[in-house]
Amino acid sequence: MLVYTKKEIRDLIIAFIVLTICFSIATAGFNHKSIISILPIIIIGVVIGSVSHELGHKYIAMKYSCDAEFKLWPLGLAIAFVTSFFGFVFASPGTVQIHPENRSDEINGRILIAGPMANMGLALVFLAIVALIYPLRFYSGIFHLIYLVSGVGFSVNSFLATFNLFPLYSLDGTKVLKWNAKIWFIAIAIAGIMMLGSIFIGAERMVQIFMGL
Structure with a gap:
């Protein structure tokens, strides 16, 4: 069973929102009508994949009785935002920190x-x-x-x-x-x-x- 801290839920929500904005900019620029039309594609087809990747790590880590918590990487979000203006997104919103480290x-x-x-x-x-x-x-x-x-x-x-x-x-x-x-x-x-x-x-x-x- 996955257990989330309040801070972790906050970080996941921020990552989800920022990645949605970044991929929308990369795909449609600042055309509001185009962004609205592609939002379902961005949210379901792209952002969920990025978030699920991190949660996959968390799930298995907890299976091995490790403490695992997703933590936002502000620099990674900044890089994602900047690269979105060039038509692509280098998406690295955060990482799952796992303890103990001597695995x-x-x-x-x-x-x-x-x-x-x-x-x-x-x-x-x-x-x-x-x-x-x-x-x-x-x-x-x-x-x-x-x-x-x-x-x-x-x-x-x-x-x-x-x-x-x-x-x-x-x-x-x-x-x-x-x-x-x-x-x-x-x-x-x-x-x-x-x-x-x-x-x-x-x-x-x-x-x-x-x-x-």
Whole structure:
């Protein structure tokens, strides 16, 4: 069971709001009508993926009887805001601080792979929704919106999973690789295939291929 402190809830709400603003600016600039029209896509397809990644770490950490609390990183939010003006968002709103710090490589690896796994799981859920909505997407505006949101959600979460599994600097992949190279390779291979599929094929075409269309 996830337990949140008042400070943690505050930090999550701030991160959610700021990331929504940043991704909206990056996508639609300061066009108010465009921002309103893409808000569902931004909130569901993008921001939820970023927050779920951190909560994945927290959930597994608590499974191992560790204290885990999400803490806002003001500089990370500032960087996200600045980069949004250039049409992209470097999203690093905060981190889950886990205690005790003297954990084994295995526990560290399991905790840190949980974030990318959460994104991979969300990506597959979004792809499944795309497949379910595909025949209905032109029947109503609601179905079409769900279809668009899910397509973006699949792409974004595939990217987040792949990016965070790179064994660079403080990314999750560094400690996952240190724990178990085989698991790291399988995870980044699956995430990478999903990401490349979203880039070069697209969720819609992937669904069409699966359906034999």
